[in-house]
Amino acid sequence: MGDLMVHETATCYAFARFGQEWRLCVIEHARLGGELVPSGPIEAGEDALAASVREVLEETGHGVRLLPPLPGGCPHSAASLVWHVVSTPAADDGHCDRQRGRRDHIVVGVVDRPFAVHGTPKHTALWVERSALDRFHVPDDTRVLATELFGVIDRVAALRPRLAVDERLGAELLRRQEEDQAVRRVPVAERTPELMERWLAVDEANTAWLRELIAVHGWPGEALVGRRAAGAAWLLAQHADRRPDFQRECLELLAVAVTAGDADPQHGALLEDRVLIAQGQRQVFGTQLMQGPDGTLVPYPVRNPDDVEALRAAWGFEPLEAYIGKVSASIR
Incomplete structure (x- = not known):
């Protein structure tokens, strides 16, 4: 009997939030048939973590951020991002006199922007919700582990540790939000050159202030400033159009x-839609509107028109027609 030849591989269970629900990334694998989670060999000079990130990027076009296991939930070192290492024998193909085996390093990660695709993926990537797993041809062991991970991914991805709310910072965000909205509430017919100068000054000041805040505190989320003020931070970023590089940075954060x-x-x-339109790309959710040839509001071009209503529903947005009607009424 020959020596054992072990192939080191890395497998990544990559999740993303779709509105309020989680979905798992799988690829359509034409050669092997069915759907698989991204997986592949660990190349020379790589460790399992680098290999898993590379495989997800090459196979799906998505950038994945790896997550640590829950405390006590993994037999490996707490400092490691590897959740499990599974050793299995490989099938004998008759071309090698050595026994072959596979040692697979399993990691779990998140894709923060599931609509951002980089490069040309090797495979078609699908995002599968928990309830739909049984409708896909995934291996049994993948289905079992994926089901378990769906049950813990919310805790694994959660902000740790939670910070105390900074009331002062939250109050300043809300004050700046009120300034932002005050200039925008003036009816179109009453917008003087002086008002537009004030509008520009408010946006520039808020953008500069938000940049300084992020440099010190990172993104001001709900844990840091509370829910209402976190919404104000988003609004300031949404209106940072004159600083597109900073606006893209805000989107990532x-x-x-x-x-x-x-x-x-x-x-x-x-x-997401705002940044895509600024980059000359098609939007995803149809949230950004423009004036059509007849003077009515219409969405900027949408990436997948057949899917936009389902996506809007998943994120809790109203149907597109109702949304356009509401925005049109608000600016009359």
């Missing part, structure tokens, strides 16, 4: 906060 349950998913969706 807000997306992490949404994943951790520290920010409103709708705010993440609204800023």
Whole structure:
């Protein structure tokens, strides 16, 4: 009997928040058939963590952020992000006189922006909700572990530790939100050049202040400033259009906060659309409107028109027609 030849692999269970629910990323694997979670060999010079991040990026186009296991929930070192190591024999293909085995390093991660795809993925990626797992052709062991992970992912991804609410900082955010809204509440017919100068000055001052706040505290989520003030922070970022690089930075930080349950998913969706439109891309949720040829409001181009209503519902938005009607009435 020959020596044992062990193939080191890495497998990543990558989750993302879709509104208030979690979904698992799987790939359609034409050669092997069915759906699989991203997995592949650990290459020379890599560790399991680097390999898992690379595999997710190459196979799905998504950037994944790895999460530590829950305390006491993993037999490995608390300092490791590897959740399990599973050793299994590999099938004999008749081409090698050595016994072959596989040692798979299993990790768990989150994709903070599941609509952002980088590069050209090798496979089609699908986001599967817990209730739909049985409708997909995933291996039995994957289905069992995925079901267990769906039960803990909310706790694993949650902000740790929770911070004490900074009342002073929250009050300042709410004050700046009121300034932001005061200039925007003036009816269109009454907007003078002086008002528009004031509008610009308010936005510039709020953007500069928010940049300084983030440099010191990170993203001001609900744990730091409370729910209402966290919404004010999103609003200031939403109106930072004259600083697109900073606005994109805010989107990345807000997306992490949404994943951790520290920010409103709708705010993440609204800023996602805002940044995409600013970059000349199609939006996802249809939240950004423009004036159509007949003077009525219409959405900027949407990435997947057939899916937009389902996505809006998952995030708790009203149907697009009702939304357009409400916005139109508010600016008359």
